[in-house]
Amino acid sequence: MRxxxxxxxxxxxxxxxxxxxxxxxxxxxRPQLTIVNGENIAMGKGITKSLYKTILTAGADVVTMGNHTFDKDDIYEFIDDANKLIRPANFPAQHTPGKGYVLTKVNQTTVGVINLQGRVFLDSIDDPFAKVDEILAEIQAQCDYIFLDFHAETTSEKEAMGYYVDGRVTAVVGTHTHVQTNDAKILPKGTAYLTDVGMTGPYDEILGMRKERVIERFLNHRPVRFETPLSGRGQLNGCVIDFSSTKNAARKIELIQITPDQPFLE
Structure with missing residues (x-):
């Protein structure tokens, strides 16, 4: 399973x-399942129905989100009907539309995909550690493998989550910081781990935003409006994970990076 x-x-x-x-x-x-984080696709903040469909058409089977999930009002009109879209499960459940995990069938194999958000330097929503325990109690018996997109700011919180669920999920991959980290590994109990998978977007800007505006903010310490450019050189960051034949264990995790300096090789 890949x-x-x-x-x-x-x-x-x-x-x-x-x-x-x-x-x-x-x-x-030739993966059996493709997952894409789409929380920044709409000019850097949020997602729309048409862009959700763009991601699916490109080849995604599941779309995960993050702290910008609800930045576009359009999402309220379709999120409850979007069967392949998940948002952080630890948003307060009683008041938040959408779902935080999905079970997908690949031939005779069931893969659970969970989305959670960290709380360090982000909104103080529900506890992601307590929430993952709750979700795993619901779905673990139904799943052969479980993938977790942990959308968080700090390396320490992401690593803590990785070790906390080691052996209980197949892979924990971080998103949000937009810079791919070089720490892909298999944890002691078999879970594949990567602190941050990186982003897919502008190559010559700062975290996907126009570098001039970001630099201006650092120079004058006054509020500026960050903007993502409409054109320019791009990059794609991701990873490939081979699951083991053992339930909730991975065999290998490999980084993907496509940039003008590291072109795609067939």
Whole structure:
């Protein structure tokens, strides 16, 4: 069993890069499941129904989100009917539309995909550690494998989650910081781990936003409006994970990085 996970798709450049390279990556790696984080696809903040469909058309089977899930009002009109879209499960359940996990069938294999959000330097929503316990109690018996997109700011919180669920889920991959980390590994009890998968979007900007505006903020310490560019060179970051034949264990995790300096090789 093999999956591909593609990091935060950022704005128009991210859309173009995803639609260009995801089909090629699927042809090269032949994954049974493809997951894409889409929380930044709408000009850097949020997602719309048409862009959700763009991600699916590009080849995604599941779309995960993050702290920008509800930045576009359009999402309230379709999230409850979007069977392949999940948002952080630890948003307060009583008041939040959508769902935080999905079970998907691949031939005779059931894969659970969970989305959670960290709380360090982000909104103080429900406890992700307590929430993952709750979800695993509900779905673990039904799943052969479980993938967790942990959308969080700090390395320490992501690592803590990885070790907390080691052996109980197949893979924990972080999103949100937009810079791919070089710490892909298999944890002691068999869970594949990566602190941050990186982003898919502008290559010559700062975290996907126009570098001039970000630099201006650092120079004058006054509020500026961050913007994601409409055109320019792109990058795609992701990972490929091979699951073991053992339940909730991984055999291998490999980084994917496509940039102008590291072009895609067939």
């Amino acid at each position: 999956i591909i996970f593609i990091g935060d798709v950022m704005g128009p450049i991210g859309q173009e890069t995803l639609t260009t390279y995801l089909p090629k990556l699927k042809a090269k790696y």
